[in-house]
Amino acid sequence: MIVKNTYGISVAFSTRQFGVVPKEEFSGSALQRKKPDPDKRPKKIKKEGDKKKEIKLRSLSKRSKQKIRKKITCFARCYKRLSFVTLTFLNKVTDEEAVNILRKFLDNAKKRNEDFQYVWVAERQTKNDAFKGNVHFHMITNKYWKIEKWWNYWIDLQLKNGIKPRQKDYKPSSAFDVKQLNSSNIRSIASYVTKYVTKNNAKFKCQVWNCSKRISELYTDFYTTTEFVDNFKRLNAVLKEFEVKDHIERPFLNIKMIDLNRQTLPLYKRLDEKNKTI
Structure with missing residues (x-):
């Protein structure tokens, strides 16, 4: 199980079911977007009589x-x-x-x-x-x-x-x-x-x-193992927990809503430090 964490929410999912293993610890930044190759962009040719597109x-x-x-x-x-x-x-x-x-x-x-x-x-x-x-x-x-x-x-x-x-x-x-x-x-x-x-x-x-x-x-998110979320449980900081099921009632996501307070915010230190370097 991999857990995607952001302030106040932790989502656990199975990499076997999703078939995706995060390549990086952090995500959510525009720095991670692939820049389009200007040479590969198709050139638009304006034709006479083209109507303006409706907004x-x-x-x-x-x-x-x-x-x-x-x-x-x-x-x-x-x-x-x-x-x-x-x-x-x-x-x-x-x-x-x-x-x-x-x-x-x-x-x-x-x-x-x-x-x-x-x-x-x-x-x-x-x-x-x-x-x-x-x-x-x-x-x-x-x-x-x-x-x-x-x-x-x-x-x-x-x-x-x-x-x-x-x-x-x-x-x-x-x-x-x-x-x-x-x-x-x-x-x-x-x-x-x-x-x-x-x-x-x-x-x-x-x-x-x-x-x-x-x-x-x-960066808005970081990935951990499920052991990280156990810290919130020990602090009694899990406000709500629920599962999301697929069409045949199989659970594929486990979502935890986390209370943000003086005890829990230090657990997001790695995200704070990553962003302060930007």
Whole structure:
């Protein structure tokens, strides 16, 4: 049996049944992706009369939600303090316009901070009747924000890109909202992720989430034998355990939900150390 571990979850599976033995101890990093050979890519030939492809609606898949949760948790283990930023718009905005303005905002932040790391997720507004369904963004970053300065910049950036307020001089303070997160409290990070990411089933005409290059390179999982999980049992830290069965009721996965606390977090030290070298 091989166990795939990430913060809070351990999944045991049989290599005999799956036929896969992990080549490396760690996984989940963009560094492990094979770069496509540019010479082998088929060249697209544009034909006259080709119709523009319809923009497909995007949403967060279950796999994407799991990936975001893992990336943010590993992100939080690399920095002592994080900021939770919410960016909303002055008026109705298309998804394409919104994500374009967000990219300009992020590009400016990168220029002013060499080690600016972030994860952002799109969400639909539901409580604001004036802009119901309008896209807005939630972002976790390692940056300390001078709120008044960046609030003014976010407002001005919208105005420069044609997003005008419905009333003259309307500049809501909530347009740029920042909350400080103590990354040592892993549960507080998880609560934000659960609230704004895992329940997000909306569809968009733009990218639904993204992260900085270094966040994409973080490793999120590591493989061990079943003896590693016995440590959690000795600490009474297994919150829930269940099996996943196949179509003929044969168990092929054993999943354990692990309580993250001062006793269990040191057991993830190897993952912390691997990521801090990036």
